[in-house]
Amino acid sequence: MSSTSSLRRLPSSDARLGDVLAELSARFAAGASAHDAAASFPHDNFAQLHAHGLTAQVVPREHGGGGAGLAQARRIVAAAAGGDPATALVLTMTYLQHRAIARADSHWSSTVRDQVFASAVQDGALINALRVEPELGSPARGGLPGTIATRVADGWRISGRKLYSTGIPALRWLAVWARTDEPEPRVGVFLVPGPAAGIAGVRIVENWNHLGLRASGSHETVLDNVWIPPDHAVDIRSPSAWAPAGASQADIDANADQQAWMVVLLGSLYDAVARSADSWVRTFVRARAPGSLGAPLATLPRVQEAIGEIAALLRTNQVLLADAAARTDAGEPPTPADSGLLKFTVTGNAIRAVELALQLSGNHGLSRNNPLERHYRDVLCSRIHTPQNDAILVAAGRAQLGL
Numbered sequence: 001m002s003s004t005s006s007l008r009r010l011p012s013s014d015a016r017l018g019d020v021l022a023e024l025s026a027r028f029a030a031g032a033s034a035h036d037a038a039a040s041f042p043h044d045n046f047a048q049l050h051a052h053g054l055t056a057q058v059v060p061r062e063h064g065g066g067g068a069g070l071a072q073a074r075r076i077v078a079a080a081a082g083g084d085p086a087t088a089l090v091l092t093m094t095y096l097q098h099r100a101i102a103r104a105d106s107h108w109s110s111t112v113r114d115q116v117f118a119s120a121v122q123d124g125a126l127i128n129a130l131r132v133e134p135e136l137g138s139p140a141r142g143g144l145p146g147t148i149a150t151r152v153a154d155g156w157r158i159s160g161r162k163l164y165s166t167g168i169p170a171l172r173w174l175a176v177w178a179r180t181d182e183p184e185p186r187v188g189v190f191l192v193p194g195p196a197a198g199i200a201g202v203r204i205v206e207n208w209n210h211l212g213l214r215a216s217g218s219h220e221t222v223l224d225n226v227w228i229p230p231d232h233a234v235d236i237r238s239p240s241a242w243a244p245a246g247a248s249q250a251d252i253d254a255n256a257d258q259q260a261w262m263v264v265l266l267g268s269l270y271d272a273v274a275r276s277a278d279s280w281v282r283t284f285v286r287a288r289a290p291g292s293l294g295a296p297l298a299t300l301p302r303v304q305e306a307i308g309e310i311a312a313l314l315r316t317n318q319v320l321l322a323d324a325a326a327r328t329d330a331g332e333p334p335t336p337a338d339s340g341l342l343k344f345t346v347t348g349n350a351i352r353a354v355e356l357a358l359q360l361s362g363n364h365g366l367s368r369n370n371p372l373e374r375h376y377r378d379v380l381c382s383r384i385h386t387p388q389n390d391a392i393l394v395a396a397g398r399a400q401l402g403l
Helices: 003-009 014-038 043-051 070-083 085-102 110-123 249-287 301-329 336-361 372-384 389-401
Strands: 126-130 148-152 155-165 171-180 187-193 202-205 219-228 233-237
Touching (some): 014 043, 014 070, 014 085, 014 372, 043 085, 070 085, 070 249, 070 301, 085 110, 085 249, 110 126, 110 171, 126 155, 155 171, 155 187, 187 219, 249 301, 249 336, 301 336, 336 372
Parallel strands (some): 126 171, 148 171
Antiparallel strands (some): 148 155, 171 187, 187 233, 202 219
């Protein structure tokens, strides 16, 4: 399939994109409850995203993709999350990787970059970073990975275990965080073909049994002496070069841009979950008319006040996310510290909005016969994404104190 034929699948206008997103959101929502209950991966959702040219939206146009900026990517992620947030999470991770690879100062070779982009455009190939480990935890907290890359005559051999490999049942590419076995280890990213490529040595341990985002397929992944070509060691450096003190100005700028993309896309995802909860509870209070009241719950001032508070929380999110996306697309992303505060505020607002919806609906909202309890379980997952609240607030407090 050529890049030209792929481009024809992309929505040709803003109105057409809106129609496509509304259609897909409704379709994803129809299957979300069943996928959540069974913790089954929604493969068909990704087939639909690819059929409409949406998987490769962040791939640059010169590579056959949509060339989407952050505002456009946010719109797509929010629509997907309004139907099935697990699908939106996997899509978000692919968008983040495509954004990082596409940067002019990316350390990825043009050959490997072209291969990843071509697979996304032609086949809807998904990619995600595999970083968290049983012993290390998240590398954001420091420490060397236990995953080892061994240099061999014709390339590298990768061995290790990774946790929380979001999307692993469908990933074509794994951006694996590992260290070399050299006397002075280097650390960085090694591109490994994923299970969707049918390569030997990559095994999925299906142990994802989570409170929320149960359909995201975030299982453990075992890499057993997996061979990759020499140029798939796409970005390896000394540990000190990864530390903030060793970063170049280009790396600092790239980090600010990447942080903004991550926070805005994840914030949009969880904001969309809260909006789904808001939509459900507004329908509920308009329809629910207890005999003791003789009128719908929506007529009560305390209910109207709570619905108004939800509206205020979601309006705040909309303004903050839209502003950050616009600034980033204009080449002036928020600082990483400000992006952290944005995440703290937006995800906190989303959680609060769903909690208010639960207070209004009582047992009805907690019933598995209704979607609100699933929205609550999903929105709570916002707290675990890097940067986490403690790191955000400590950094903000130190900055305010001049420390």
